[in-house]
Amino acid sequence: xxxxxxxxxxxxxGITAAMIAEKLIELxxxxxxxxxxxxxxxxxxxxxxxxxxxxxxxxxxxxPGDFIADQSARGVISRSMxxxxxxxxxxxxxxxxxxxxxxxxxxxxxxxxxxxxxxxxERFYCxxxxxxxxxxxxxxxAEDWRSEPYPMxxxxxxxxxxxxxxxxxxxxxxxxxxxxxKNTVEGYGGRGRCRxxxxxxxxxxxxxxxxxxxxxQLLTGKKIQLHDQTLxxxxxxxxxxxxxxxxxxxxxxxxxxxxxxxxxxxxxASGYCWSAHLLLLSANSRFPNGLANSSDHxxxxxxxxxxxxxxxxxxxxxxxxxxxQHSLIxxxxxxxxxxxxxxRHDLRVWENAGGRGPQLRDADGKVLLGDVLLADWRxxxxxxxxxxxxxxxxxxxxxxxxTLDAAAKNRWGDPMPVIQHRTDQATQARQAATRDHFQxxxxxxxxxxxxxxxxxxxxxxxxxxxxxxxxxxxxxxxxVNSFGRTHDHENLFVVGSPTLPTxxxxxxxxxxxxxxLRSVPEMVK
Amino acid sequence: MAAVVAATPLARxxxxxxxxxxxxTETATLKAIAEVVLPSVVGREERxxxxxxxxxxxxxYKEGADMGxxxxxxxxxxxxxxxxxxxxxxxxxxxxxxxKAKGASSFATLRPDxxxxxxxxxxxxxxxxxxxxxxxxxQSLVADFMGFYFTSSDAWDLAYQAQIGRDRCRTxxxxxxxxxxxxxxx
Numbered sequence: 001x002x003x004x005x006x007x008x009x010x011x012x013x014g015i016t017a018a019m020i021a022e023k024l025i026e027l028x029x030x031x032x033x034x035x036x037x038x039x040x041x042x043x044x045x046x047x048x049x050x051x052x053x054x055x056x057x058x059x060x061x062x063x064p065g066d067f068i069a070d071q072s073a074r075g076v077i078s079r080s081m082x083x084x085x086x087x088x089x090x091x092x093x094x095x096x097x098x099x100x101x102x103x104x105x106x107x108x109x110x111x112x113x114x115x116x117x118x119x120x121x122e123r124f125y126c127x128x129x130x131x132x133x134x135x136x137x138x139x140x141x142a143e144d145w146r147s148e149p150y151p152m153x154x155x156x157x158x159x160x161x162x163x164x165x166x167x168x169x170x171x172x173x174x175x176x177x178x179x180x181x182k183n184t185v186e187g188y189g190g191r192g193r194c195r196x197x198x199x200x201x202x203x204x205x206x207x208x209x210x211x212x213x214x215x216x217q218l219l220t221g222k223k224i225q226l227h228d229q230t231l232x233x234x235x236x237x238x239x240x241x242x243x244x245x246x247x248x249x250x251x252x253x254x255x256x257x258x259x260x261x262x263x264x265x266x267x268x269a270s271g272y273c274w275s276a277h278l279l280l281l282s283a284n285s286r287f288p289n290g291l292a293n294s295s296d297h298x299x300x301x302x303x304x305x306x307x308x309x310x311x312x313x314x315x316x317x318x319x320x321x322x323x324x325q326h327s328l329i330x331x332x333x334x335x336x337x338x339x340x341x342x343x344r345h346d347l348r349v350w351e352n353a354g355g356r357g358p359q360l361r362d363a364d365g366k367v368l369l370g371d372v373l374l375a376d377w378r379x380x381x382x383x384x385x386x387x388x389x390x391x392x393x394x395x396x397x398x399x400x401x402x403t404l405d406a407a408a409k410n411r412w413g414d415p416m417p418v419i420q421h422r423t424d425q426a427t428q429a430r431q432a433a434t435r436d437h438f439q440x441x442x443x444x445x446x447x448x449x450x451x452x453x454x455x456x457x458x459x460x461x462x463x464x465x466x467x468x469x470x471x472x473x474x475x476x477x478x479x480v481n482s483f484g485r486t487h488d489h490e491n492l493f494v495v496g497s498p499t500l501p502t503x504x505x506x507x508x509x510x511x512x513x514x515x516x517l518r519s520v521p522e523m524v525k
Numbered sequence: 526m527a528a529v530v531a532a533t534p535l536a537r538x539x540x541x542x543x544x545x546x547x548x549x550t551e552t553a554t555l556k557a558i559a560e561v562v563l564p565s566v567v568g569r570e571e572r573x574x575x576x577x578x579x580x581x582x583x584x585x586y587k588e589g590a591d592m593g594x595x596x597x598x599x600x601x602x603x604x605x606x607x608x609x610x611x612x613x614x615x616x617x618x619x620x621x622x623x624x625k626a627k628g629a630s631s632f633a634t635l636r637p638d639x640x641x642x643x644x645x646x647x648x649x650x651x652x653x654x655x656x657x658x659x660x661x662x663x664q665s666l667v668a669d670f671m672g673f674y675f676t677s678s679d680a681w682d683l684a685y686q687a688q689i690g691r692d693r694c695r696t697x698x699x700x701x702x703x704x705x706x707x708x709x710x711x
Binding site for chain 1: 561563564565586587590591592594596599644648655668671676684689691692695703704
C-alpha cells in the first residue's frame with residue numbers, strides 16, 4: 001500500500017477544490033496539500049483548438065477521456081470526472097444568488113434559512129469574482145448592491161443583444177448583460193481575452209476560467225501535490241475519536257496497490273453527487289448510516305432549480321453566431337412580494353438560430369437546390385429569434401435523495417449512487433401558478449415586439465444541482481455548519497454545491513465557490 | 526512504442542478505423558454535384574474547396590471515437606458509429622448509371638439540367654430525404670454533401686450576406702456593430 005501524509009487532503013479536483021487550494025496556500029504558505037482526483041489531468045492546452053475543431057466537425061468529445069466509464073449514477077449527474085470537474089465544460093456564467101435565497105423561511109415561510117448572513121456572503125462573492133476573473137455589468141437594481149466593482153468590464157454587448165435588449169425592454173422589464181468568468185481584457189489571471197469562438201464548453205483561448213488553469217499554476221509553483229486517477233473509496237475514522245484518520249483510495253490506472261492518505265484536515269470537494277456518496281460509502285460500526293450522518297441528512301434535500309423556456313420570433317435583423325453564448329439577464333423577479341403568489345426566477349435572453357436555417361424542401365415538398373435553396377433560405381433571415389428562459393426556485397423535499405444502488409457497482413465493488421429529485425409540497429402546490437406566470441411573462445415579451453411565441457417547455461430535471469450535505473446550525477437537521485465543517489467530525493469539511501439547503505433561481509457555481517472560500521480560514525484555524 | 530502497447534490493457538486501447546478514401550473519379554463526380562446544388566455565387570474555386578473539405582472530412586472520420594457527454598448529462602454518448610464512406614461507392618455508381626440512361630458516359634459529363642434531374646430523383650428516393658443532415662450519415666451522398674456545405678459557417682454568411690464568421694474565433698472589437706456585408710463576389 002502506498003501511503004501519503006499531508007496537512008490537508010482535498011478530495012475532488014473541481015472548481016471549489018481549485019479555489020480552496022489556492023486560498024489555503026495563500027493563507028498558510030507552508031501547508032502541505034494533496035488534491036486527490038479520480039479522473040485524469042487534461043492539461044494539454046495546446047491541443048484545444050484541435051479538440052474544438054473535431055467537436056465542431058464530428059461532434060467528438062471536446063475533453064477526450066474526461067470520465068470514468070463505470071463511475072456513474074442514475075439521476076441527474078454530470079459525467080465529467082477529470083481535474084477541473086464540470087467546470088471544464090461550463091459556460092462561465094457567474095450570477096449571484098440574492099438575499100431572498102438565504103432567507104426563504106423568514107421572508108416567505110418556505111423551506112429553510114441559510115446559516116449565512118447575506119452581508120457576510122457578499123464579501124466572498126467579490127472574492128470569488130476576483131479569483132475566477134469575472135467580467136460584468138452591475139445590476140441596476142438597488143437590492144443587488146455590491147461592495148466592489150466587477151474585476152473586468154462587461155463583455156461587449158453584441159449587435160444582436162443590443163437589438164434584443166431594445167425589444168425586451170419595451171415590455172417594461174429592465175435587462176443587462178450576464179456576468180461571466182471570461183476575460184474581456186488581455187492577461188487577467190495570465191489568460192487571454194475572449195475571442196467569441198462560440199464554443200465555451202471548450203475555450204481554446206483560455207479566456208473562460210477553467211480550474212485546470214489554477215491547478216497548473218499551483219503545480220508549477222510546487223504549492224500542492226495533485227494525485228489524479230486516484231479514486232477515494234472510503235474515509236476511515238480514528239479508533240478512539242470521531243476524527244477522520246485516513247482516506248482509502250485506489251489508482252484508476254492500476255499503477256499502484258491501494259493508496260492511503262493521512263491528514264489533519266480532510267476536505268470533501270467532490271460535488272453534489274460524489275460527496276454524499278463517499279460519506280455513505282464510509283459507513284462503519286459507529287456510524288452505520290455513513291459518516292457525518294448522525295442526523296440522517298446525508299443524501300437528503302437534493303436540490304437545484306427548474307426552468308421554463310420558449311423562443312420568440314421577432315421582426316428584428318439578428319445575425320446568428322455573433323456571440324451566441326452571451327446573453328441578457330433580468331433580476332427583476334428575484335424578489336417576490338410577500339402578498340403575491342410566490343414565484344422567484346431569473347430571466348435570460350439569447351440570440352437564437354432556431355427556424356432560420358436552410359431547408360431541403362419547400363412547403364409543397366419540392367426539392368430545393370442551389371440558387372433556389374439560397375433564395376428560400378434568405379427569406380427566413382430577415383427576421384430574428386430570441387431564446388428566453390427563466391430558472392425558478394423549486395425547493396427540495398426531505399425525500400429528495402441520493403442513495404446507494406446495490407444493483408449497480410463499479411469495478412471495485414462499490415455501489416453507485418442513484419439520485420431522485422423531489423420537490424416539497426409547497427413547490428408542487430404552486431406548479432400551475434408558476435407555469436401561468438411564465439406563460440404571461442413570455443406573452444408580454446412577445447407582445448412588446450409584435451413577436452410570435454413558440455411552445456413553452458419546462459426542464460424535466462433540476463439544473464445546477466446541489467444539496468445532499470446541507471448546511472445549518474442545528475446538527476439534527478443538517479450535515480455541516482455554515483463553514484462546511486461536518487457536525488460529526490471536527491476535521492472533515494464538505495464544500496461547495498452539496499452544502500446548499502436550497503438551489504436558488506440562477507446558475508449556482510459562483511455561490512458554490514463563494515461559500516467554499518468563506519470556509520477556508522475556518523479550515524486552518 | 527511496443528513496450529507501451531504491451532503495458533496497456535487491451536480493453537483500454539482505442540483503435541480508430543480509418544474510412545476508405547473517396548477516389549479521384551468520385552471527387553470529379555462531387556464537383557459535378559457541387560455545380561448544381563451549391564448557389565451559383567459560389568464560384569468554381571470555392572466549390573472545389575468545399576469538395577476537398579468534404580473529401581477530407583470523410584478521410585479523417587474516426588470510428589469508435591469518444592463522443593463525450595453533454596454538459597451536466599448523466600449518460601455517455603455512444604462512440605461514433607461506422608464511417609459513412611463505405612455507403613458512398615454504390616451511390617456514386619447509381620449517379621453514373623442514371624447518367625448513362627440519359628446517354629452520357631458518366632454523371633460528371635451530363636449537362637447541368639440533366640444533372641439536376643438526376644439529383645432530385647436521388648433525393649426523392651427511395652428512401653426520400655426530407656432534411657439536410659447536420660453531419661454526413663451515408664444515407665444519401667447528395668444530402669450529405671449539401672448538408673456539409675449549407676450548415677457551414679460560410680454558407681450562413683452567404684445567406685445573411687454578412688461576415689458573421691460563426692465558427693471562427695474573432696475579436697470582441699466591433700461586435701457591437703452589425704457584421705460587415707459580404708464582399709461582392711466576381
